[in-house]
Amino acid sequence: MVLSASPITGLDQPGMMATQSTRDGVRTLWVTADDLRPTLSTLKEHTPALLMLFDLTAIDERERTYRDGQPPADFTVIYHLMSLATRADEVRIKVALLGDRPTLPTISDLWPNANWYEREIWDLFGIRFENHPFLRRILTPPTWTDHPLRKDHYARATEMPPYSLTEEQERHEQDAMRFDPSAWGMQRHSDHSDFMFLNLGPNHPSVHGVFRIILQLEGERIVDAVPDIGFHHRGAEKMGERQSWHTYIPYTDRVDYLGGVMNNFPYVMAVETLAGITPPPRAQMIRVMLAELFRIASHLVFYGTMAQDVGQLSPVFYMFTDRERVFGIIEAICGFRMHPAWFRIGGVAMDLPAGWEDLIRAFVNDLPRRLDEYDAMVMRNPVFRGRTKGVGAYTTAEAVEWGVTGPGLRATGLPWDYRRQAPYACYDQLEFDIPTGANGDCYDRIVVHVEEIRQSLRIIRQCLDHMPAGPIKADHPLTTPPPRARTLHDIETLIHHFLGAAWGPVIPPGEARSCVEATKGLNCYTLVSDGGTTSYRTRIRTPSFAHLQMIPLLGRGVMIADLIAILGSIDFVMADVDR
Structure with missing residues (x-):
């Protein structure tokens, strides 16, 4: 296209x-x-x-x-x-x-896709949407009595009295868990059939987290599928409005917990846009290199667990071995593995350590051979192809209507990648292809993920070959924290360091958003500053939240086994959905 x-x-x-x-x-x-x-x-x-x-x-x-x-x-x-x-x-x-x-x-x-977003606004802000087909809480329990993202709602549990549960409240909570199909918008689709209702989850290995799908079955076919999310909701946006600009960075790592610093990326760029900070070239390329390493790590998890979801048990062990090699590199550079929280406002936490080039080059030279083996093991396996080809397909137009981005969008044939369409950091200086599919089915979504691993290796090689010299943090008064070496030379920088870490910088008033092509699609942070040391409004737009809305569309008329394959091919994590 x-x-x-x-x-x-x-x-x-x-x-x-x-x-x-x-x-x-x-x-x-x-x-x-x-x-x-x-x-x-x-x-x-x-x-x-x-x-x-x-x-x-x-x-x-x-x-x-x-x-x-x-x-x-x-x-x-x-x-x-x-x-x-x-x-x-x-x-x-x-x-x-x-x-x-x-x-x-x-x-x-x-x-x-406005359906879930309007429910989220009703749940968290109390703004009602007239004529909404199913306006009920989505992230908080159905018995919740307030709207948490209102400014008069507490931000910490310590602001509330100790929790207590009376017998009457306990009965009320238990009554709320009783299942009524009509309350979930389900209807009788035939006057001559008996229907069975089945809970898939909230603790089922194929849903990759705490997630429930209420299935209405006629025989062995699904006639309706209603997702129930929110079990993993932790108030990540509310926490973004109580933490300082600097101390919120580690919280972002936990949103898509497989994406690591990929979550830091849009957040720090949004703060930098508000503050007028431009990170130096070396910091930009280090960020890109680390982000692509995490893309590989996340895609390897997807690849292995997708094969496992449809019954192929061996590949996940091989692919997790490669993921461990990625984490070994990340740990050598950042000091942490899954959640390094390594990006900083104005740059990165520290420079690359001695020996980083040899470590990464050995990995990027070895992984293509192993990917070829996985192609033979998984992608050319006739059983795997039979379980995924022609299953869970949607068109480009449907993807756009439902807010699908990332590999799920490109699998429909649209070569749309935010790194190419609206380049950020140093992506405009790097060469890479945009993998696409043709049919928008489970198999094509997997094909795109696998080819993206190869393109990430290509990007990392260019970072290895063209890594610029120079500082790893901007020389700007709002950069947090300031360069560590300078704190030993003048008291002003030491005070700046202390205040930036303890209270956070004072970011000028304004609104800004920043978006990245994350592991699962477009991840966007929209920040509002009211001229203080904390964000007035932190909005996290995640790809997984939008993608799970398609389950009713993709699930109707298929077998439960096909639904498992569809769920695996979506590539989501529930922390990314619920925040």
Whole structure:
């Protein structure tokens, strides 16, 4: 498929209240609640195909100080649109809402992936979406009585009295766990059939975490599949609004716990955009090299567990051996393995150690041979091909409607990669291909993952050959922490180091987002600074949250065994979904 150069159009219609300047340069427009649906409908109608609802979130504005030029609001709902027909042409549509219980019309009929995003906003902010088909809590338990991302909600358990559970409350909690199919939006599909309801999860090896799918079966076929998420929710966005800009970095590692520093990447870039910091070239290339090593590690987990999910038990042991070699390199460089939290505001924590080149070169020279063996073991295995070819297929248009990015999108034939469409760090200086599939099925998603491992090796080789010299951290007053060596030479830098680590830097007021092509798709952090030492609003847009919404679409009409293959091919982790 050839990408066109048509931008998002229809932005000059009546209904637009004002424009807003943001630090990231994304066009930001305000509309009234009454004009929201007409505006979004017009944008979708006038913009050529591939207009994605990339993100949908909200801000509690009631304690915010710096809102110059913005309409009065108690809450703001933000619709982030992205055209995949261009070089990541983006626009934000904002709606200002007043009152403690505001409402907006649903847009789940315009973009199906708005369904979960609207439920998330209702759950965490208490903003109701009229005519939503299934508006109930999604990340917190059904018995939860408050909206956690409101500013008047506590951020730490120590702010609450000790937990107690009366017998009446216990009965209430148990009643809430009773299963009522109609309460989950399930319907009788035939008057002449008996249906069985089956819980897949929340503790099932194929769901890669604590995750439940309620299946409605007619015989051995699935007639409905309703995902139930939130078991892993830890309030990562709320924690981002209580930690300092610097001390939140280790928290990001735990979002996609297989992605390591790949999670640090968009967060520190968003802070740097707010602060006007440009990391030096050496830091940029070190970041890219580490990110690609983690892409390989994550894809090896996917490769091995995908084969295991459909019954092939041997490959996972070989592939985890290669993953251990990646972790050995990461540990030699960062000091930690899975969660090194190694990126810093303005650069990286420290320079590369002696001997790093030989360590990495030996690995990148050896892995291609092993990948060839895995191709013979897995990809050319007739049983594996029979279990994955033609299963769980969707088109490019369906992928865009549901917010699918990453390998799942490229498997449909669209060569769209954020590293190429909107280059960040030093990706514009590196050569690599964008692997694609043709059918958008389970097999093609695996093919794309495997080829991406080879392309990551290609990128790492270029980092080895062209690693620039120079500093590994920006010489900027808001870089945190400042270069360690300078703290031994002047008291000002020592004080700067202490305050930056203890309180965090004071980031100028503004809004900025930063996005990366992460292991599973586009991972985006949107940060709002109110001129303090902490983030006023931390929004984490993860790929897995959007991808799991497709389960009802992909699961209907297939056998349970096929659903297991579909789940494995999606490549998700529940911490990335629930945050």
